[in-house]
Amino acid sequence: MSSQSAKSSQMHFGDNGVMSGNEVVSTPIILKSPNTFYFLTQEGFSVGRQKLEIYNYSSSSPNAFGASGNGNIIIDSGTTLTYLPLDLYEKLESAVKSSIGLQNVYAHFTGADVKLNPMNTFIRTSDNIVCLAFAPANIAIYGNVAQVNFLVGYDLSKKTVFFKHTDCGRVL
Template sequence: MDGSISQGYLSVETLTLDSTTGYSVSFPKTMIGCGYRNTGTFHGPSSGIVGLGSGPMSLPSQLGTSIGGKFSYCLGPWLPNSTSKLNFGDAAIVYGDGAMTTPIVKKDAQSGYYLTLEAFSVGNKLIEFGGPTYGGNEGNILIDSGTTFTFLPYDVYYRFESAVAEYINLEHVEDPNGTFKLCYNVAYHGFEAPLITAHFKGADIKLYYISTFIKVSDGIACLAFIPSQTAIFGNVAQQNLLVGYNLVQNTVTFKPVDCTKPY
């Protein structure tokens, strides 16, 4: 969705995963791509892309009924040696204090997962997410772990950017890479980003600095949202969230956790 590409060879392999039973589980005849040319908005060296969508070639689809339509991931922060977690089946059920669930909206001929985003809050200011981005207010944003940044429709983005800028009293600078619109010189000042809340239908997700700003060079931090004709909730915004998908009940559940620690 964001121009990331993995090119290589497609092969049939036996995929072996660790299990909570203590024994490994093998899945023969799994289609795996071996990427030798991976480009896009990756952070550091990357070995490829895991397809977690609803299409027939995605990993959850290939694992089939063995996982009961359930998988989850917990994306660690963009730091050296940081790791993330991916679970399938009963180990992927997200529950407990802080867990919030929103429905997946089915879209004809689409292989992604669409949610309903009602608004953003920046501090105490509400920015409504209106307009038929994907053919109606229901299912108006795609959640995608393979897209790095969050993309918002132009009208929503500029209202959102203006609200964020009101809270930050630092020098505005240009993004040296030309990707982001709102950047600040943070070299000599403490930087405190406003609390941003994404109001999904039935789930209010708090987004802290780690999920909303990104350092693009020494001393420059930028708002990690991009104006676009489409709406995508990307993986930077999903850092330190345990995100569980139940494709039988058609729901996504969020739970704030520290993804660098056991949960």
């Protein structure tokens, strides 16, 4: 894995921000309180061929994955790691450890399977140490490491988030 550089990417608004094409996947934004966050419905993760579905896990925190699952994760470009309820995090960590050949991880949202590459799944903390970019917490947040090298589009009138793999270091 190469180290991450401090390159910036571009932000587009209005008609210039429309995302389309075969590679684009989308998922609904769920409206709930507090309305300062964008909530998505996370259905699970896949590590290699092993699928970890959300409904197999329960959490005592009302802000984490709930019984219905709608709006169970916040997408936040200001949070570095992806945070998951402890029981789901432990299953994900175990699956990653057992397939440490750096297989791709998929985040499954309603209507959108987002393929996470090693740079979205791990953080290099030194020359010899690479850490999982996920952590357990009482609230579920889809952080910015998982969003690296994706165009992430928000269509607030359609209440939809779009994902498209891209090379964000490339000048457009």
